Amino acid sequence: MVFAIFSVFTLLTAAGVILSRNVIYSALNLVLCFFGLATLYLLWGATFISMIQILIYAGAIVVLFVFVVMLLNFEKPIDQSVKLPLMLLSGAGAWGLAFLLLRVLSKSVGEIPILESNSGASVRTVSKLLFSQYVWPFEVLTIFLLALIVGIYVLAKPEGEEKK
Amino acid sequence: METLLPLAILLIVSLLLCVGILAVTQILGPKRPVPMQLSTYECGVKPEGGSHVPFKSSFYLVAVLFLLFDVEAAFFLPWALVYKNSLAEGPALFWALIVYLGLMAIGLFYILRKNILRLN
């Protein structure tokens, strides 16, 4: 019951992200959507992932989005009129995807499990797995982040350096 | 679930508090708006120019770098959790940390040397 309420909340805010006319309202809806997701994770007993979800998604990624919006003044509402053939095509694509997803999910999921804290998704289990079975992906991730840092420097080089 | 119930109550009470504060100001405050009062404040002179900031890339860079390092710090947390107990089984986690922290330090060093954030 509680799970259903939060699922509906998450879906509504996700719809709000797309349907808002103002970019900042979309960002706020996105934060609420991530909150909804975090609550769903909590109800499943995955406490660590839910807190990390808030910490990184709602606390860093959307902050980045909002920074960009404020620096570039995107406040004006976007022109939302779309031509008819494009609408039909994208509608068909979306419905097709939804149909496929429903087919796949109805075969695999029984009822919705709500687990307690000692389940397989608890913090200690995740941590131990991370460092025993998945330790190489863990290290490779850091190299990936390093590459991102260099990429950011290349993209945002201060102009003065080109003159040197 | 029992631990989450007080949290849910806290959330509801905080929301009620916010709504209450809003309602109190609407009800109790006088409303006599005057044009001068409603325009933006610039130390007493007439406001000029639009209300937008010229783009300074250092703000954006701080946010992006924070994002990257936040992800890295989020990986430190599970490591710290299991480190103490894993020492009984050998130094595997210790060397995992050395590699991880070394790479993170290289990234940090790179940022500081290339002065990406204009920290001079």
Next chain:
Amino acid sequence: MNGLDFLIAALKAIVILVAVIQVVPVMIYVERKVAALIQDRPGPNRVGPFGLFQPVADALKFLLKEDPIPHYTNRLLYTLAPFLSLLPACLVIAALPIADKAILFGREVTIQIAELDVSLIYILAIGSLGVYGILFGGWASNNKYSLIGSLRSASQMVSYELPLGLAAVGAVMVFGTFSLREMVLQQEGTLLGFLPNWGIFYQPVGFLIFLISSFAETNRLPFDLPETEAELVAGFHTEYGSMKFATFFMAEYMNLATMAGLMTVMYFGGWHLPWITDAALLELLGSQNLLCLVQVLTYIVKVSCFMFLYVLIRWTLPRFRFDQLLSLSWGSLIPLGLLNIIVSATLMYLIGVKQ
């Protein structure tokens, strides 16, 4: 889940929330009185004996003043922004352990709103949501100085969340748990025979980093460039009047109380008296509820010391320039945090190997 569970849960949430909100009027008075004493003037002394009813006067003033909404602003965001600051400040107090169990209505009740097994990450996560109130406050004010102030403040808060997290990682390494209640339970008794077994003796550098970062996280001097009185009028809350302005301040003081609480829990033993274990105290006092009361009082005294430190430093040190601020975080505190982690890890490995 019956009515008694619900009653206890509601009691915990409401009593602790109201207690933390009471910090705000107390701090208003303490701040002004201490500032006055440092600046060699009397401070508030008209409203009530020694000016003790000053916060009451301030609260009435805030409630009864007009609440103007400037032209050309985004009304929804303008109204929402102070509450976006207040909500995380109210929610984050849920994970702080104030005392051990008390016996109410025949049940054991822990004096902590929500005992998650990831309390520390909860506090860091909800703390990182405090940026939104500032960002939207500056943006919705339609005032370029507010916008600059809010962008700077957001950059500052965001830059100092990293050292905060790294210092917390150090504490997690030592205690081996994210749960704050277990951290406090491990800080009982004595260390090496003569020191209280507190976290600060295990992680002194971590404590220092955490202390400095907490000043910056709450936009408190010496890091309050975004709200300087001389440069940007009042920064991101220039255009806010009466209760909305007061809401921003409530959020700031509640964040201060939370940071102070977090520091006492992680580094200063939480609710424990120095050198004395809970069991010894229980034998001395006899009743569990009396012990709980002593624990709550100890916690309040420790948090008050930190709040006093905050006020003292605000009125003593000059403020940093913005680039000095950022270079302190990225250039000094983050490398120091990483060094702390490596040194602690090495020490733990060597000590573990010897045993």
